[in-house]
Amino acid sequence: MHGVRLHLLGELSLWRGSQPVRLPPGSQRLAAFLALRDRPVPRAFAAGTLWPEVTDQRAAASLRSALWRIGQACPELVTAGGPELSLGSEITVDVREFSTIAASARAGAALDASAIYRLIDTEGLLPGWPEDWLADDRERLRHLRVDAMEQLCLQLGECGRHGLAAVAGMAAIAAEPLRESAHRAVIRLHLAQGNRFEAVRHYRLLHRMLARELGVQPSPLTRAALDGDVPVTPR
Amino acid sequence: MTYPSPVCVRLLGGFCLEVDGTPQSVPTGVRRVLTLLALRDRPVRRSVAAGLLWPELTERRAGANLRSTLWRVRRSGDLVVASGDQLSLRQDVAVDVREATAVARVLLDGTQVPATIGVGCLAQDLLPGYYEQWLVLDREQFRQLRLHALEAWCATLTARGRTGEAVEVGLLAAQGEPLRESAQRSLIEAYLAHGTVAEAVRRYHRYRDLLRAELGTEPSPQLRLLVDGAAVAARG
Numbered sequence: 001m002h003g004v005r006l007h008l009l010g011e012l013s014l015w016r017g018s019q020p021v022r023l024p025p026g027s028q029r030l031a032a033f034l035a036l037r038d039r040p041v042p043r044a045f046a047a048g049t050l051w052p053e054v055t056d057q058r059a060a061a062s063l064r065s066a067l068w069r070i071g072q073a074c075p076e077l078v079t080a081g082g083p084e085l086s087l088g089s090e091i092t093v094d095v096r097e098f099s100t101i102a103a104s105a106r107a108g109a110a111l112d113a114s115a116i117y118r119l120i121d122t123e124g125l126l127p128g129w130p131e132d133w134l135a136d137d138r139e140r141l142r143h144l145r146v147d148a149m150e151q152l153c154l155q156l157g158e159c160g161r162h163g164l165a166a167v168a169g170m171a172a173i174a175a176e177p178l179r180e181s182a183h184r185a186v187i188r189l190h191l192a193q194g195n196r197f198e199a200v201r202h203y204r205l206l207h208r209m210l211a212r213e214l215g216v217q218p219s220p221l222t223r224a225a226l227d228g229d230v231p232v233t234p235r
Numbered sequence: 236m237t238y239p240s241p242v243c244v245r246l247l248g249g250f251c252l253e254v255d256g257t258p259q260s261v262p263t264g265v266r267r268v269l270t271l272l273a274l275r276d277r278p279v280r281r282s283v284a285a286g287l288l289w290p291e292l293t294e295r296r297a298g299a300n301l302r303s304t305l306w307r308v309r310r311s312g313d314l315v316v317a318s319g320d321q322l323s324l325r326q327d328v329a330v331d332v333r334e335a336t337a338v339a340r341v342l343l344d345g346t347q348v349p350a351t352i353g354v355g356c357l358a359q360d361l362l363p364g365y366y367e368q369w370l371v372l373d374r375e376q377f378r379q380l381r382l383h384a385l386e387a388w389c390a391t392l393t394a395r396g397r398t399g400e401a402v403e404v405g406l407l408a409a410q411g412e413p414l415r416e417s418a419q420r421s422l423i424e425a426y427l428a429h430g431t432v433a434e435a436v437r438r439y440h441r442y443r444d445l446l447r448a449e450l451g452t453e454p455s456p457q458l459r460l461l462v463d464g465a466a467v468a469a470r471g
Contacts (some may be wrong), residue, residue, distance in 0.1 A: 113344055
């Protein structure tokens with residue numbers, strides 16, 4: 001097995017089997033750009049997006065050079081037959097695998113513990129890269145990950161796997177601290193386990209955080225999740 | 236815990252930087268930077284670090300504070316790697332909370348029961364008594380993981396008949412949060428399996444009294460039934 005894998009979550013890396021393949025920066029950007037698109041991309045569009053600050057001619061030259069270097073390092077990475085470019089059809093991309101797993105979790109599929117931890121430990125899309133064209137995908141993946149973890153928290157809680165559910169719920173909150181639905185999922189989880197005190201404690205934590213960051217109170221829906229009065233005894 | 240690495244950042248139970256087993260004295264600013272980077276498994280952008288550590292300052296002042304603190308970090312040993320605008324802890328620096336997290340995940344799983352395991356690494360919370368805002372969620376995240384892992388481990392040991400160890404682990408969970416019913420339940424079940432019904436009943440009463448005093452509520456009916464049933468059976 002000598003499949004080629006492209007990793008875009010965290011640092012970019014390219015692997016042929018267990019061997020790392022080095023790419024120069026321009027080629028890295030081209031590979032990432034194509035890997036994030038499902039369809040072939042016109043050459044001029046790729047050049048204009050990846051090298052926006054130079055003339056079209058210079059951009060086209062940079063694109064050719066990036067393609068040439070890819071051809072030297074890993075020819076199957078990019079398909080460049082005609083006027084369009086696309087990622088080679090045999091390339092495995094971690095972002096695509098991640099999206100599939102996260103989307104099935106969001107839709108309520110059961111995942112095993114190792115898949116859940118993989119979701120939780122996943123890094124963002126090329127976090128150090130300042131490129132504008134990454135912003136939407138980065139945002140979409142972040143959102144998908146948080147959605148998936150919140151859903152896992154609810155679903156694992158329902159089947160009595162409270163520990164893993166708590167891990168998923170707290171990871172969702174860590175990624176998006178002001179997302180009330182994730183806090184609600186954790187509060188409900190505590191209650192489902194008979195941990196009323198933990199539910200109240202978490203509600204207070206949310207209350208303080210919302211007051212400080214946004215100057216608002218938890219929504220009525222969240223108060224209702226607590227299912228009764230919030231005791232005022234400080235602790 | 237012993238580490239193969241000569242440099243270790245400890246955050247459980249309090250901050251400590253150890254080099255070759257010797258605790259170092261560390262200025263406050265350096266402690267905060269090391270703490271932040273130790274808690275993040277991945278690089279942190281300078282602007283993000285500055286904003287978290289000095290939220291009350293302007294971006295410029297916070298950035299300046301970060302730069303001067305990083306300079307002092309370098310003087311206390313080269314523990315931070317700066318790559319572009321990203322900061323991270325040097326790869327070979329061991330962090331106790333990362334190791335404890337890995338242990339907790341194994342225990343939560345419940346399928347593997349390590350023959351011996353250092354209970355110590357799950358005995359303490361993350362930096363108790365530090366009130367910095369950016370720590371609040373990290374602390375709660377670890378706290379939940381730790382308590383769930385101890386409960387799961389206690390239940391696994393109880394189910395396998397290793398009831399003496401189960402009681403020990405259950406006690407840690409219950410000490411971790413005395414008002415947490417699932418922790419008290421794990422401990423009570425371990426006591427019952429261990430054949431010490433009187434301890435189970437005493438534990439239940441203490442929990443009930445605490446709950447009444449602090450929250451004005453009662454333990455769940457399930458827990459009461461568990462203890463009542465055992466007490467009746469013991470009286471024959």
